[in-house]
Amino acid sequence: MHEEVGSWLNIIVQHLPAWAAPYVNLGVITSWVVLGLVVVLAWRCTRNLKLVAQSGWQTIGEWAYQLATSFCEGLIGPGGERFAPLIGSLFIYILIMNLTGLVPGFVSPTASLNMTLALAITALVAVQYYGFRERGWRYLLHFVGEPWWLFPLMIPIHLIGEVARLLSLSIRLFGNIFGKEVVIGQILILLGTLLAMNRLSVVLRVPAVISSVAIGHVPLLLLGLLVSLIQALIFAMLTGVYIQGAIATEHETG
């Protein structure tokens, strides 16, 4: 995630004004590009809305909204469709940011801990906000725990638990995406070295670089697709589970 990483967006990073340079890096700019893409897609899908969908774009938008709504209802229970905008936006944004890393010449913004920590803080602040909005001051009671006289022990445990959620949510996404990018790079280097050492590339009459990309890149890209989709799904799903725990009226929800 530094300037030496090869990317099409390097030229923007190198020409930043001096006051902005410490705060803006490649990941931030890539995430802005992704954000612009999502905004354009959403604008395109919701333009010229008709009562019965006549354009393909509106059909895509309705399908995505229907999917997010039914996902949230299944996860949070009746009334869960109110959280579909938050969880669906998190899913789409993270998914597109993960998939960005598979395009040659781009890096995933989520391969940087800064980005994933920001996303996790957003999600968990939203969880606390919804907890207070749904249950009022009674939300604080769930920090106390089940036998109320254990509160000197339970309140610190629950507070530490909230911080642990933040860490696990951010480090899981960061570790998976960063690991995916590093593994793709390392295996391509390894394959290139192996192919340059034996006679396969001589037989195939292609340079070792090209045959290693052809043999190794496509399966690794499929693996990357899988990892990107699953991690975005897990982030959205865990946010939903935490919201469900915060707004549930039972006492034992931690």
Added chain:
Amino acid sequence: MEFTAVLAAVVGLAVPIAVIAGAFAQAKVGTAAMEGLARQPEAAGDIQRGLIITLALIESLVIYALLTFFMLQGHVATLVEKLGQS
């Protein structure tokens, strides 16, 4: 020098150990999920949702080990450089 050697060995061993433990845990979860799925195919959605969350929680533990590996890997390289200079 011994410190560097031990560090290098430990760095190489950490991820395999974590992967073995994580693989056993994921195997147990997968077995239970498949058995439940075979017994009650109508509960497929709930079982899959729980399966994915549990697998993610286990996998994140292995990812912690991988992160530690990445951090310590750079540490080993700088240590070797320092020892080579002195």
